Amino acid sequence: MxxxxxxxxxxxxxxxxxxxxxxxxxxxxxxxxxxxxxxxxxxxxxxxxxxxxxxxxxxxxxxxxxxxxxxxxxxxxxxxxxxxxxxxxxxxxxxxxxxxxxxxxxxxxxxxxxxxxxxxxxxxxxxxxxxxxxxxxxxxxxxxxxxxxxxxxxxxxxxxxxxxxxxxxxxxxxxxLDLGPLPSHDDALAWIARTYARGHGPVTAHDLAWWSSLTVRQARHAIELAGLQPVTLAGQELWSLGEPQRVEVPPVLLLANFDEVISHVRDGDVKADAGPGYDTAMFATGLLFLGGRLQGHWKRTVGKDQVDVEVSPDRPLTAAERTLLDEQIERFRAFAA
Structure with missing residues (x-):
């Protein structure tokens, strides 16, 4: 992303x-x-x-x-x-x-x-x-x-x-499983484009294609069937389900290695945005995002009585980021306990 x-x-x-x-x-x-x-x-x-x-x-x-x-x-x-x-x-x-x-x-x-x-x-x-x-x-x-x-x-x-x-x-x-009759292909394409946009924010056809396994041509057709609206954000042409809403970006996020955020992360601009640590982070067990940018990785070790978290940022953290990172680590420990 x-x-x-x-x-x-x-x-x-x-x-x-x-x-x-x-x-x-x-x-x-x-x-x-x-x-x-x-x-x-x-x-x-x-x-x-x-x-x-x-x-x-x-x-x-x-x-x-x-x-x-x-x-x-x-x-x-x-x-x-x-x-x-x-x-x-x-x-x-x-x-x-x-x-x-x-x-x-x-x-x-x-x-x-x-x-x-x-x-x-x-x-x-x-x-x-x-x-x-x-x-x-x-x-x-x-x-x-x-x-x-x-x-x-x-x-x-x-x-x-x-x-x-x-x-x-x-x-x-x-x-x-007994799923009953399947919807038509066009109805299903429209559904998957709407659902992807709902859960991932303004998207490109290439984003949808990678996530869904559709061809780019099929993804474009799905977007058309879904009636997604075109928007321009940060100089990029995207498709959105309704008017995009801006939120405050969390300074620190500890995400799973295959978190749904990776549906955008194959974009070449994302790799340039992340810098030289991109490949290392993407093959690690966890993703570290700082200010919305992929900026490192982390791993956890679960012992009998405790959960250890080791974070490897790509740059030095500010004091405020360090405090927020500690909060994220404690949140994960509480989750895993």
Missing amino acids: RSDLAPWRLGPQLLAGTTLDSPEEVVRHFGAVQSQEHLWAPWAVGMRCGATFEQVLDGLWPRDVVRTHALRTTWHYVHAADLPHVIAATADRVMGQLVSHMRRAGLEEAQLMAASEVVTQVVRENPGCTRTLIAERLRDAGHEEKGDRLAHVVMAAELRGDIGGERRPGQHEYHA
């Missing part, structure tokens, strides 16, 4: 101003929340609704939120009521990425789909099962899959909307 756009983007991202009352509401606000890292994704949700780690898990499951591969062939939290729109808009694109990846791994599309149908049946017959049982039943059916190939066979069933799951400490558990 470019720091000069932070005043208009951090409000919709629930990082300044308004927060929500529950983890479920946070997930619905964004449409999909990346949850690749199980110990970090709850922080991205919890800091937006004042919930602790355990409260986030309790607020998602056994609620109607599933953890599934929905966008970019990576894990996301998605509400079951929103999943039909996500699948109708993006599943063909993501499935295409999956099929190409599996073909390179030696599994042709027909084999992939046949194996994924077995996965669906196993999950329907064994609610709450893990990949261990799925792998056993696949082997019994003549599909010897493990590791990356097993994960992607299961993903194919997720992308059809057949199964989804939950993840508490331990293995991921899968459950059958």
